[in-house]
Amino acid sequence: MMLIRYLGRRTLGASAYAGALVLLGREIFAAFFVGQPRWKLIPAHILDVGARSQLVVMVTGAFTGAVFAAQTFFQFHELGMDSAVGPVVAISMCRELGPVLTGLMVAGRVGAAMSSEIGTMKVTEQIDALRALAVHPIDYLVIPRLLAVMVSMPLLVGLCIAFGILSGYFVGVKLLGIQSAYFMSNLLAFTDWSDVMMGLVKGFFFGIVIAVVSCHKGLTAAEGAVGVGRAATSAVVASSLGILIINFFLTLVLNFVFSA
């Protein structure tokens, strides 16, 4: 009985949360038509979200590609399939590892910052001050951040993919002795632009998840420092879970789209 009650409560909570996100999404959508989004704020947010996330994304991509190349080599070498390492690394980086890892890194770095910044503004009445000055928080706070993440994420995913493949090449060819010509020819033969596009499109949608979830957590932060801390933590958790869940559905849809 206790378990059923617990599960029921959690289900209701999750449904209410999903509903709140949809309502925020509706407000954001409407703001593009009836609001006055502050376009001038977007470059500053792109600098913050995109440019300042480059290093972490490059390191993540490089080491993931390196590890993946090494692991693949050790398994494939037994079967004499060394030259398959290139395409396996490239396709994995493009389709899954690049976008998902970039999404998770950006959710951790940017999502937490976004939600705690907006949450602090809420608990110190700065958002009420905005409203009192006839400035809609969606126009001023949410849309510039959302657009900045939507622009930055595909670029960051591209960076992650590029560094993953480069480091995979370095580990496979320079360290483990795979023939460069075989590595490259197989990589180019089996990797298609649709693989890269899939990663970039996923990054775009992951960006929407990160921005909407993080802004929502900030806007609904409870009073006090504890509330802001909780908002930041739950923004990271919810964005990360959102990315992993939406990734499954995007994989199904995008495979259908790009194979058509």
Next chain:
Amino acid sequence: MITVRNLVKRMGSQEVLKGVDLEVHDGETLVVVGRSGCGKSVLLRHLVGLLQPTSGEVLVDGENIVGLDERQLAAIRRKVGILFQGGALFDSMTVEENVAFPLREQGVRDPAELRRRVDEAIEVVDLAGTGAKMPDALSGGMRKRVALARSIIGSPSHILYDEPTTGLDPVVSDSINHLIRRLQKRLRVTSVVVTHDMKSAFHVADRVAYLHEGKIYFLGSVDALRASTDPQILDFIEGRSGETDE
């Protein structure tokens, strides 16, 4: 003019306002006093649409603002300046940027005009020379002055003050009271001041409303309040809790 009719506000299971009726005349300063937690700030927030009531009406210059959404409220909010309890300055902006914010949002782009009006507003609140400072570098009283400069720069016809002297030492409180009075004379705005500081109330008020248990218990002139023999009002004015040391 601001008119409040039968305003009821429930927050969770608690009924904070239980049918408030109030009229603030053009050009007057009405001070709403009452004990901490009696709903003064909640009432104030309804006057600019930051909170929506459970029932009742709030009319600003004859327009009922209850039920309007954020975008519909924008036109009304441009007529009303509000000073928040903690100032609510934007902490990522300098004093100058904070004060200029409402003008920029109203579309003023000319740097010379912006400079002139910001300097003027900062001077009115006696803070000349602090324009480049960040809010963190200011004292509580200075922050409230900057917030006040931000509230008046858009030339509102109404100004709402939420606990303008709370947390300030007596000397700074006195200077804020003088400032409110000076603004009143200079700008001829309609003002609503929410406070539990009776000294401040007596200093700035044209009329006083005493909010008690979610309703207006007393409404009248400062002299009428001073002359009141109602034990409830006397206890509040003289700060008597009814408790003893024993």
